[in-house]
Amino acid sequence: MLSKLQYISQGNTVQEQLLNIQHALDQGCDWIQMRFKNGTFEETFALAESVKKICHQYDANFIVNDNVSLAKIIDAEGVHLGLNDMPISKAREILGTDKIIGGTANTLEEVISQTKNGCDYIGLGPLRFTNTKANLSRIIGMEGYQTIMKELRTYNTSIPIYAIGGINLNDIEMLLATGIYGVASSSLITQSSIEDELIIQLNEKLYGTVII
Numbered sequence: 001m002l003s004k005l006q007y008i009s010q011g012n013t014v015q016e017q018l019l020n021i022q023h024a025l026d027q028g029c030d031w032i033q034m035r036f037k038n039g040t041f042e043e044t045f046a047l048a049e050s051v052k053k054i055c056h057q058y059d060a061n062f063i064v065n066d067n068v069s070l071a072k073i074i075d076a077e078g079v080h081l082g083l084n085d086m087p088i089s090k091a092r093e094i095l096g097t098d099k100i101i102g103g104t105a106n107t108l109e110e111v112i113s114q115t116k117n118g119c120d121y122i123g124l125g126p127l128r129f130t131n132t133k134a135n136l137s138r139i140i141g142m143e144g145y146q147t148i149m150k151e152l153r154t155y156n157t158s159i160p161i162y163a164i165g166g167i168n169l170n171d172i173e174m175l176l177a178t179g180i181y182g183v184a185s186s187s188l189i190t191q192s193s194i195e196d197e198l199i200i201q202l203n204e205k206l207y208g209t210v211i212i
C-alpha cells in the first residue's frame with residue numbers, strides 16, 4: 001500500500017538535499033522522491049546512494065525523479081516520470097513489476113493515458129502556482145480537481161491520485177473530498193520546523209488518525 005504523503009526533495013547542492021531529506025525523515029515522512037535537477041552525474045549518483053542508505057535506516061521508500069537508469073543501478077524503490085521523461089512502458093521494462101513508477105498528469109485525458117501506460121500512481125497538478133517547479137502546467141485549482149475526479153469516477157480505475165503543487169495543510173480536507181488519495185509536497189515540508197509537527201498534522205488529516 002502506498003503512503004498518502006510523498007516528500008519531494010529540494011536543494012541546490014548535495015549537502016542541502018541531504019539536510020532537507022533528513023529533516024523530512026526526522027519529522028516522520030516515509031516516502032521520499034529525490035528531485036535534484038542540477039547536479040553532475042557523480043554528485044547525483046553519490047546523493048542517491050546516501051539517500052538510499054538513510055531512507056532504509058528510517059524504513060522509508062525512496063524513489064528517484066526522472067532518472068530510470070539511476071533508479072535501476074542503485075536499486076531504488078522506484079521512479080517518478082513526467083510527460084516529457086522516459087515513457088512509462090519503457091521504464092516498466094527496465095525496472096520490472098516490483099518497482100513503483102509514478103506518472104505526472106495535468107488533465108483527465110492524461111490521467112487515463114498514464115494509467116493505461118502502467119504507472120502505479122499519478123501526480124496530478126499543479127493545484128496552484130509554486131516556485132518549486134519551472135514551466136508549470138496549467139493550474140488546476142480546487143475546482144479543477146473536483147471536475148477531473150468526478151469525471152474519473154465514470155472510468156473503471158482505482159489508481160491512487162496525488163495532488164501536487166503549492167499544497168498547504170488547509171487543502172487536505174477539500175482534496176480528499178474530491179477523491180484524491182494523497183499529496184506530494186516539497187516546500188511546505190522543507191520549510192517547516194520540527195515544532196510545527198507538520199507531518200503529524202498532515203497524516204492526521206490524510207489518514208483520519210494519528211500515525212506514530
Ligand SMILES: Cc1ncc(COP(=O)(O)OP(=O)(O)O)c(N)n1
Nearest residue numbers: 066080081082083104123124164184
Ligand atoms: C508526485 C509527482 N508528481 C508530479 C511530478 C512532476 O514530474 P515532471 O512533470 O516530470 O516534472 P519534474 O519533477 O521532473 O520537474 C513529480 N515530480 N512528482
Ligand SMILES: Cc1nc(C(=O)O)sc1CCOP(=O)(O)O
Nearest residue numbers: 125126130132165166185186187
Ligand atoms: C515537482 C512538481 N511537479 C508539479 C506538477 O504540477 O507536475 S508541481 C511540483 C512542485 C511541488 O512542490 P511544492 O510542494 O513546493 O509546490
Ligand SMILES: [Mg+2]
Nearest residue numbers: 066081082085
Ligand atoms: Mg520529470
